[in-house]
Amino acid sequence: MTDYLFVYGTLKEGGINHSCLFDCKFIDSGVCPNSVLADLGAFPGLVFTQDTEHVKGEIYQASNIGRSLQLLDYLEGNGRLFERVCADITANSGIVYPCWVYTWMRGLQQPTLEDWDV
Numbered sequence: 001m002t003d004y005l006f007v008y009g010t011l012k013e014g015g016i017n018h019s020c021l022f023d024c025k026f027i028d029s030g031v032c033p034n035s036v037l038a039d040l041g042a043f044p045g046l047v048f049t050q051d052t053e054h055v056k057g058e059i060y061q062a063s064n065i066g067r068s069l070q071l072l073d074y075l076e077g078n079g080r081l082f083e084r085v086c087a088d089i090t091a092n093s094g095i096v097y098p099c100w101v102y103t104w105m106r107g108l109q110q111p112t113l114e115d116w117d118v
Contacts, residue, residue, distance in 0.1 A: 002086060002099060004089075004099040005072070006057050006061065006100070006101040007057055007101075008044065012057065026064070027061050027094050027097070030090055031055065031056055031057070032087055034050065034051065034057065038051055040081050045082065047100065047103060047105060048103060059091055060076045072100075081106075083105050084100055086101075
């Protein structure tokens, strides 16, 4: 099991939920390929697509991945609103990390966002 997380939206540095990453170390900024952000109003949701677009975010390494995933699963409504999946994330440094990422389960029925600034 990987101990890396890819976050976007309210979990990024400066975001309202960033404190949930209290036991995680920032690694690099990066992108999730073949994905877009759905505009869900108060927060975005990542949706995988066949397009060449990508979502920008941040890569973190958890010191206790089990505890981090338990907290984030609760926050993200894992299995109800979002689904936690493992995806290859390309860091700005060029390194590819296998990361846990939360994807919007209800598909792309909303407008998309270019980026989500906190």
